[in-house]
Amino acid sequence: MTRESISSIATALVVGGGIGGMATAISLAERGVRVDLIDLDPEWRVYGAGITITGPTLRAYRRLGLLDEIKQAGAITNKTRLFRFDGTHLHDLEEPVIEEGLPATGGIMRPVLHQIMQNRVRALEIPVRLGLTVTALDEAEGGVDATLSDGSTGRYDLVVGADSVASGIRDLAFPHMGPPQPTGQGCWRISIRKPPGLDAGEFFLGHDNPCGITPCSPDNVYMWMLTRHEERESFMDDEELFTTLKGLLADFGGNAAWIRDNMTRDNWINYRPLAAALQPRPWGNGRVVLVGDAVHATTPHLASGAGMAVESGLVLAEELAKADTVDAALAAYEDRRFERCRDVIESSVGIGRLQLEHRPPEEHKALLEGALMRLNEPF
Numbered sequence: 001m002t003r004e005s006i007s008s009i010a011t012a013l014v015v016g017g018g019i020g021g022m023a024t025a026i027s028l029a030e031r032g033v034r035v036d037l038i039d040l041d042p043e044w045r046v047y048g049a050g051i052t053i054t055g056p057t058l059r060a061y062r063r064l065g066l067l068d069e070i071k072q073a074g075a076i077t078n079k080t081r082l083f084r085f086d087g088t089h090l091h092d093l094e095e096p097v098i099e100e101g102l103p104a105t106g107g108i109m110r111p112v113l114h115q116i117m118q119n120r121v122r123a124l125e126i127p128v129r130l131g132l133t134v135t136a137l138d139e140a141e142g143g144v145d146a147t148l149s150d151g152s153t154g155r156y157d158l159v160v161g162a163d164s165v166a167s168g169i170r171d172l173a174f175p176h177m178g179p180p181q182p183t184g185q186g187c188w189r190i191s192i193r194k195p196p197g198l199d200a201g202e203f204f205l206g207h208d209n210p211c212g213i214t215p216c217s218p219d220n221v222y223m224w225m226l227t228r229h230e231e232r233e234s235f236m237d238d239e240e241l242f243t244t245l246k247g248l249l250a251d252f253g254g255n256a257a258w259i260r261d262n263m264t265r266d267n268w269i270n271y272r273p274l275a276a277a278l279q280p281r282p283w284g285n286g287r288v289v290l291v292g293d294a295v296h297a298t299t300p301h302l303a304s305g306a307g308m309a310v311e312s313g314l315v316l317a318e319e320l321a322k323a324d325t326v327d328a329a330l331a332a333y334e335d336r337r338f339e340r341c342r343d344v345i346e347s348s349v350g351i352g353r354l355q356l357e358h359r360p361p362e363e364h365k366a367l368l369e370g371a372l373m374r375l376n377e378p379f
Contacts, residue, residue: 003027020312023312023313025121028316038133043130049191051110054372063310185228201215209248225245225248226352236271241270
């Protein structure tokens, strides 16, 4: 695919090698920008189970040129099956196809998705330096001098902060912003082999703790469960994670029960409290700009965190290619992204609030369907 070249900048530093950072680095490099990518993890790893990839997320990855690899390595389907928590089948949601030739929905293991993106970064010969972050930024004379944590320095036309919900770039350059706020819920995840006969994503409803299963490959799935978060003084160890999740699944039937009865201590199990934030405008400060969770961190209720991060990387590069100046490009990027990200975050947090308040399923359905319809719209 031919990309319109960028003339407003020649060099960029992308801080953070996760989904948003890699999407941005790829999008800029394909338009002729010399990109340096740094990540704090010296081994450039990713932890996590699977990831649900909705139609809008698949559309973003198609624009990034990675759809075929995701289809090959993940699991693609055209529906989601809804069950009562005891395993009673309610009905199937036929997922809309939002673009011709685009799969409706699916899932992939998060480490596999990162590997696909890392391979593209390497194919574009983007220099990657690991175990590093930025400790100081000094903007002057049409550029930014960045000091890295190893004492080295570099001068760039643009610095992109894609360094997670705990963004150091946000702390350095955006004093009007703050950390994400807890939502009151926590999310459990487990990676496990696929239950026999499962051929689509599944949601289990009507319980205080809703859960779902996402196929991520021919042989593997991940299951998530949302619970009320209780503050505690220490993290759960592996044994407590195992026994607690097994107990939380006691009331469930169907494939959720199969996972409960077949899970072992060797399965990857994780729990984390949920937090979200739509950071206040502006998202750019001179020649420093934020993308992804650093500026629009959401919860998993719409399965859209990754998709929003990829979209932001794509839009930033598109606006830099259109505009004559960096200021104009960053303003246009923010204008295109702010309301869409606000809708995703407010809808996701709103669904979580309904769950915490045990509101009727009809209220959940109305909020969820409305948000998903808007997500399907072009970005």
